[in-house]
Amino acid sequence: MRKKRKGSETDVSTEVTNNFASSCGSRSSNIRSHFSLEDYARLKKRCKEDVDAPPVGSCKSRLAGIATAPPCGASSLVPPGRGLKRKIGCIEVITQIGRKKKVEDDYVKGATIGRGKFGSVWLCRSRTSGVDFACKTLCKGEETVHREVEIMQHLSGHPGVVTLQAVYEEPDCFHLVMELCSGGRLIDQMAEGQYSEQRAANIFKDVMLVIKYCHEMGVVHRDIKPENILLTTSGTIKLADFGLAMRISKGQTLSGLAGSPAYVAPEVLSGNYSEKVDIWSAGVLLHALLVGVLPFQGDSLKAVFEAIKNVNLDFHSGIWESVSKPARDLLARMLTRDVSSRITADEVLRHPWILFYTERSLKTLSIKSKSKNQVGPSIQIYSSPGSKLSVRRIDGGSHSRVPQPVSTSSSSSCGSEEQDENGVVDVLAVAISHVRISEPKRSRLCSPTGPIEQQCSSNLTANNLLGKMMLMDDELNIQSGDNGVISSKAFDFQSHGGVCSVIEIESLSLGT
Numbered sequence: 001m002r003k004k005r006k007g008s009e010t011d012v013s014t015e016v017t018n019n020f021a022s023s024c025g026s027r028s029s030n031i032r033s034h035f036s037l038e039d040y041a042r043l044k045k046r047c048k049e050d051v052d053a054p055p056v057g058s059c060k061s062r063l064a065g066i067a068t069a070p071p072c073g074a075s076s077l078v079p080p081g082r083g084l085k086r087k088i089g090c091i092e093v094i095t096q097i098g099r100k101k102k103v104e105d106d107y108v109k110g111a112t113i114g115r116g117k118f119g120s121v122w123l124c125r126s127r128t129s130g131v132d133f134a135c136k137t138l139c140k141g142e143e144t145v146h147r148e149v150e151i152m153q154h155l156s157g158h159p160g161v162v163t164l165q166a167v168y169e170e171p172d173c174f175h176l177v178m179e180l181c182s183g184g185r186l187i188d189q190m191a192e193g194q195y196s197e198q199r200a201a202n203i204f205k206d207v208m209l210v211i212k213y214c215h216e217m218g219v220v221h222r223d224i225k226p227e228n229i230l231l232t233t234s235g236t237i238k239l240a241d242f243g244l245a246m247r248i249s250k251g252q253t254l255s256g257l258a259g260s261p262a263y264v265a266p267e268v269l270s271g272n273y274s275e276k277v278d279i280w281s282a283g284v285l286l287h288a289l290l291v292g293v294l295p296f297q298g299d300s301l302k303a304v305f306e307a308i309k310n311v312n313l314d315f316h317s318g319i320w321e322s323v324s325k326p327a328r329d330l331l332a333r334m335l336t337r338d339v340s341s342r343i344t345a346d347e348v349l350r351h352p353w354i355l356f357y358t359e360r361s362l363k364t365l366s367i368k369s370k371s372k373n374q375v376g377p378s379i380q381i382y383s384s385p386g387s388k389l390s391v392r393r394i395d396g397g398s399h400s401r402v403p404q405p406v407s408t409s410s411s412s413s414c415g416s417e418e419q420d421e422n423g424v425v426d427v428l429a430v431a432i433s434h435v436r437i438s439e440p441k442r443s444r445l446c447s448p449t450g451p452i453e454q455q456c457s458s459n460l461t462a463n464n465l466l467g468k469m470m471l472m473d474d475e476l477n478i479q480s481g482d483n484g485v486i487s488s489k490a491f492d493f494q495s496h497g498g499v500c501s502v503i504e505i506e507s508l509s510l511g512t
């Protein structure tokens with residue numbers, strides 16, 4: 001017998017439609033997505049069951065035009081014979097919790113703090129330590145519930161994953177005692193207003209670190225969205241809700257419709273997919289962080305899916321003009337439908353936009369930029385025929401006549417550090433988008449992780465970047481300021497399979 005889930009025995013399509021309709025109004029709801037594709041999969045399964053029922057009011061008529069994908073959980077990745085016993089055994093070993101004990105023996109039950117598809121979440125306090133926790137009660141009956149418990153066990157321990165404190169089993173449910181995230185959900189924080197790029201990048205980096213960890217641990221989350229990113233009181237992000245997560249090994253693919261419509265990757269709608277679906281969903285999240293709206297919208301599910309499959313996003317005009325080019329570059333690399341060219345979590349973390357805003361030495365750069373330029377230059381980037389670009393410092397007055405501006409200027413006279421940074425970041429972006437793809441000299445290639453900021457960014461000063469720059473052919477040449485003093489170092493951004501790494505170059509040529 002199927003277990004009753006929240007809302008699942010009512011008219012799911014109505015609930016979903018209502019949720020959907022109510023999600024299209026306000027600014028905050030532009031980024032909300034309260035329903036899961038599993039509802040449709042489940043509904044579709046029920047439709048199969050009442051296939052002979054009269055069409056009016058049947059599941060079939062309710063489903064028409066909503067979803068056509070196979071049911072979730074049909075993945076071939078769940079090995080047969082992975083019984084509950086084995087899973088419970090695993091839980092016991094790790095949590096040291098006896099099967100006979102009841103959650104009430106150890107915790108005092110408090111108020112309900114959240115409800116999800118598969119159960120409720122409530123506050124509880126340890127009888128021994130007095131520490132507060134969140135307890136998620138999951139009714140047994142579906143494979144996903146056992147999988148969620150198992151995967152949480154598997155991932156628990158990473159600072160970006162909600163720590164599983166203990167698991168209690170009852171005949172018809174599990175109680176998962178988790179660390180309490182009192183800071184609420186990212187979605188609620190996002191609804192309060194737009195994020196600066198700096199703040200977005202820092203949050204996003206943390207999200208990507210957890211996603212990278214999941215992928216390294218052979219787990220695809222499949223439901224990355226701001227509703228599932230919780231915050232601690234200190235503001236640390238924690239990925240939660242592994243209800244749709246799946247284990248995956250290298251080279252394997254998943255099938256089955258799972259996720260939240262607005263965040264779902266196109267390949268989920270059309271067939272087999274891999275962990276790259278999380279990158280797409282994270283790209284949707286980044287889009288929402290940067291401009292406050294979801295990229296793929298529509299007034300019906302069909303319309304949303306159509307948008308996901310076909311709409312080409314334009315990152316060049318409108319609201320995007322106020323977003324730095326590296327941010328747009330990263331977004332484009334994440335929201336590409338070509339899965340093989342979609343970047344990995346590790347590559348996201350090495351992207352210049354992330355590095356610029358999150359690495360300490362690069363942050364120093366922007367601070368220096370402000371203090372050394374009290375009035376501050378503004379930057380304009382121009383393209384000329386033959387794809388030569390020049391970046392000019394505008395000190396007020398002597399503007400050369402230049403063709404085709406490709407970027408808006410960023411003036412610190414507006415008093416905005418963010419704008420200063422956008423200008424600098426845009427310069428990096430121009431470099432990124434016009435470099436020749438070539439093999440870097442190994443000895444001078446900065447390591448993609450750790451040392452990159454020490455080796456590279458220490459030479460990347462604000463003066464260099466805010467000075468006159470000329471990008472000629474494929475090389476970024478940097479000339480400092482107006483005094484003609486040439487900086488000793490410059491940087492060449494090289495693209496390797498879609499990832500940009502920063503290498504130090506020794507040669508310089510003047511861009512006058």
Ligand SMILES: Nc1ncnc2c1ncn2[C@@H]1O[C@H](COP(=O)(O)OP(=O)(O)OP(=O)(O)O)[C@@H](O)[C@H]1O
Pocket residue numbers: 034036113114115116117118119121134136162178179180181182185227228230240241242243
């Ligand atoms: N560790 C936690 N600390 C604080 N609140 C939590 C915690 N875990 C979950 N919640 C709250 O409970 C809500 C539902 O939890 P969760 O997302 O895990 O359930 P679900 O059934 O899988 O939900 P969904 O419908 O989003 O798939 C969350 O949105 C959050 O508000």
